[in-house]
Amino acid sequence: MPTKAKKSVSFQASTTDELKEETNAESQVEIPFNSSALLVPFHLPVILGFIFNGLLENPRTLLIQGIPTLVAAQFGYGILITKRFKSSNTNSKKKSKSSNNNNKNNNNTPILLVGSILISILLSIPLFIVIILFGAPLYGLLTETFLLSVHLSLILFYPILVSYKLDFAQFLQSFTPGSGDQIYQQLYKNQLIFASIGGVVGAWFGVLPIPLDWDRDWQQWPITILVGGYIGSLLGSILSLPFSE
Amino acid sequence: MNPFLYSIVLIVHILGFVVFLKGFFPSKVVLSGYSEFRDAPQSPFTGSNGEPQQFNKFVLMVVDAMRADFLYSETHSHMSFVHQLISEGSAIPYTAFSNPPTVTLPRLKGITTGGTPSFLDAILNVADDKDSSQGLSSQDSWVRQFRYKSEGKTLNFYGDDTWLKLFPKKEFFSETDGTNSFFVSDFTEVDNNVTRHLDSELSQSPSTWDGLILHYLGLDHIGHKGGPTSSHMESKQKEMDSIVERIYNYVSVDKEKSEDTLFIVMGDHGMNEIGNHGGSTEGETSAGLLFISPKFQKIKSSKKLKAPLPNSENYSYFNKINQIDLVPTLAALLNFPIPKNNLGVMIKELLSLWDKVDERNGLLMENCYQFKSLVDAKYGIDLDQEIEDSADNELQNIKLKWDTLKNDTIGKNISTYYDFLYEAQGVLAASATNYNYSDITTGFILLGTSCLIVVALFIKYFVGSISIYYLIGFLSFSLAYASHFFGSSFIEEEHQIWWFFMIMSTLLLMAYSKFRSTPYFLVVLVCVRIIRTFSNTGQKFKTPYTLASYLISEPSTLWVLVILTYFILGLSAFGQGCFINCFAYPNYTTLRDRHVNDFGPIFTFIGVFVTASLSLSFKLVQSFIDGNKIPKWITWLLEWNCESFGVSDIDSIDKKQLQAIVIQLSKLFSYSLLSLFCVKLIVGKLRGITNAMYTDLNNLIVIFLVHQTRIELIPIFIVFSVIRFAMAKIILHLEKNILDELILIISVFSLCLQNVTFFSMGNTNSLATVDLSNAYNGVESYDVFIVGILTFISNFAGPIYWSLATMGWLLETKILSFEYNSNSVDFVHVKKISKQIYSVKALIYLTFYAVASVFLVGSCINLRFHLFIWTVFSPKLLFFASWTLLLNCIVDTIVIGTILLVT
Incomplete structure (x- = not known):
């Protein structure tokens, strides 16, 4: 489901303009960070654990309570990502701007992270509409669905936003070049994108247990989807590791 | 592909399914003839010294879907009498x-024969009406035994006409x-129709009848409609309570008569949490049953009972009995032989009506x-x-x-009888599920076999012609769907699975079209989402917030939309295809008058719109009969319709007259x-104008579907039309390099839809x-044939609708997408x-x-002793039979x- 990611990122294209740096339009496609076991979002299952430490009777409060925790954790995760940035792309970048670039990176990190979080939260609105279109209940559970989309948005979009420094053009490049095979390679070599894809797939298949007649609390909307998103994201990230350079 | 081979596989598939159904739902074997007392003419029920029988007359009041808690619960019952x-001990309550x-x-x-019904009866409840094989005139029942007692009794019946199907009037009543129980939205009329007879039935004393059977339907209708x-x-409930009071007062006015008449109030079944029934949840199987007579006050155990009781989670109040236990108990109380096929056991508490131990043993022995x-x-x-040891x-x-029962002559305990009765009951009841294994295996x-052959054909045909991914994708889709048959909750919530596939196939189609017609895909997604909101789906949850229930509560909106639907569908029938061209005069120059040239549009317009209006009028009158609200601004049409059938005053009109009007309208249409x-x-x-013929015929059939x-x-048909149009647009702009691939994807999409x-x-x-x-x-x-088809x-x-539309999408894409000038050629012409x-x-x-049927049948064989079978x-077997036999074989093929052949 790369479509979802693409469509939603286009939403923030204009926002990006102010924040983004002048360096872009490189013809060479490159993943802007080094994949590493460090970048596996191990915090996600921990947060999930925190969330479900409470009672399951009211998913709404749990979802609300989970958001600050998730935001904080993702913020930390964002720092981790910026630390793994390829050392300002030494070999390919124009030398004159190289140092400049480095400076900006350092200066912009807090803005980048905060901006990414805000944009992720904004992106939860289109994501919300998509989830509704895909069949989320319309009556009575709209709040839950929206909270779900905030969670998913923070998990799915935020790492990508940070890693591409809110640079949409550069992000698009991951998908544009040459033959089809390369696109797929880009997808699974890019640990963060593959984590997002894993999250989407996880959320997608998270709906399966809902109709079963086990009558458990966790079968309530939207818990299985949330769990699917979290776990899928983690698995995607791990699965991508062997392929990354 | 070889059509001959295909037909053979199809026939084998159908044959296999039918043979399996025949083995899986065997018709039950019942003993024929009517029973007599063991020591005829001596009855064990009256005592050896010629004491009078317990009761001479009875009133049976069946309240459809009277669940136990409606009678007994503190919170759910409002029946204070x-x-x-x-x-006070005059009524003995049971669940x-x-x-x-x-x-x-x-x-x-x-309830009447004491047998356990076969599953087929449930279908026949739906299908039969005057099917004589269902009648119980040749099968032993307490109704028969009572009616044909030596004296010859009089039975009167008012209520649900299902009784009359079972017991034809001329033989029994x-x-x-x-x-008629099918007008579910009518809560009051059905019951007033029964109650109005009470005036005459309860006025004379002594009564003109020996048995009175009443069957009230209103409560069930309320359940179906509102839960x-x-x-x-x-x-x-209060209305029912007042009727109970009225009848009780009648049967107990003076002591003589009250001792004489047995009054029974019962539900034929219960209802589940959402008000439906047919299944086996506790709510559905827990019906209430009351034996009422002042005579029961002398039974000691009944003295201690108090009602109402606190609400019980599993609908269990007072003593639990089996509903069919009524049969031998009635036989004993009213003194006639126990019907032959009865599997019920006499109710213990009521035995105390007989004073002597010998008498009680005697009547239990009769049961044994x-x-x-x-x-x-x-x-x-x-x-x-x-018996042999083997x-x-x-x-x-x-x-x-x-043997214990026979040999143990002294100090026989009542439990010895019940031991035997329950043991035998268990074994005999199980025989209702005697599978015919040879049919099942065959x-x-x-x-x-048919599945293997068709999959082989499928692979042989598609390998090489389409990408291997699509081939594997389709087979795994079939397998994924088929494997859901192993989970009962997946069957109950099957719509979720289809929704899942629906979105997947839409996205797949979107990717296949290389995102070329994205706006149309958005339209399709939105429309499909609207379709999903229309009704409650699945058996687990029920919400009152569906589009359909909203429309019912807003009749004005509903009727505007209904008229719009007829208008849109009429318009597409009128203008989409080549209807007009068919009837237009050929361009003879001799016809000077240009207006004459326009015969085509006029004829088509009149034909199509009169037909659509007839259907609309029919729907309006039908809706009026069903008791739905008709908005004021459209009542003129209703009145006009009635007037044209010679009925001027709509408020005082008789239901029967309205029924006649509805039948006429529907026939005319x-x-x-x-x-x-x-x-x-x-x-x-004849004129060789076969262009868009398929679409034209399709549009006409759609009007019948709406009807x-x-x-x-x-x-919902407005939404359908939008999807049909949007999909035609999408398909028109698809690359059609590999036709087989296109057919495969569209077919899957259509299946989901x-x-x-x-x-x-x-x-x-x-x-x-x-x-x-x-x-x-x-x-x-x-x-049976016409009603079955309808x-x-x-x-x-x-x-x-989608079966027809899919063929249209593939064959007459240009017509369906209104792009008559497009350069492409519709496939129908090739x-x-x-x-x-x-x-x-x-x-x-x-x-x-074929794949699905093998899995379903395998699952049914595997789970044949399962609780949910x-x-x-x-x-599900029956629904699947409708899908594969009726929809796939009859409609699709x-x-x-x-239609394709003749056009």
């Missing part, structure tokens, strides 16, 4: 287990008034002997003789108990639609939701390609259904094939 009767299927016809059979907590429930004859018949033995365990146990082998269909076909053929749809669901709409139009995999409200449109006298069409209107499309699509569908798997 009943509570008072229980508390009576109602054996599934909990539908009226099988339950009435159980003196006075009757049957009420057990509906706002109408309280007033309906009656069971013995059933056991003898089942095993072909005589219990009194020695006999199976069950029989050994029964024999043991029987059916399974045939299905398996059907005839005019049929003639349009034929005229179009013949004229088009067969419930009023609140009619606006068929199923999603099927479930969104209020259907489930349970018999409880089979919609009969349009099964009798235009039918005067019952005809039932199928009214329940499968959505799937049929005979070779249209043949290929038809046959490849048939192959794809058959592959899907009769409530989940068997209904035969009907559409014929």
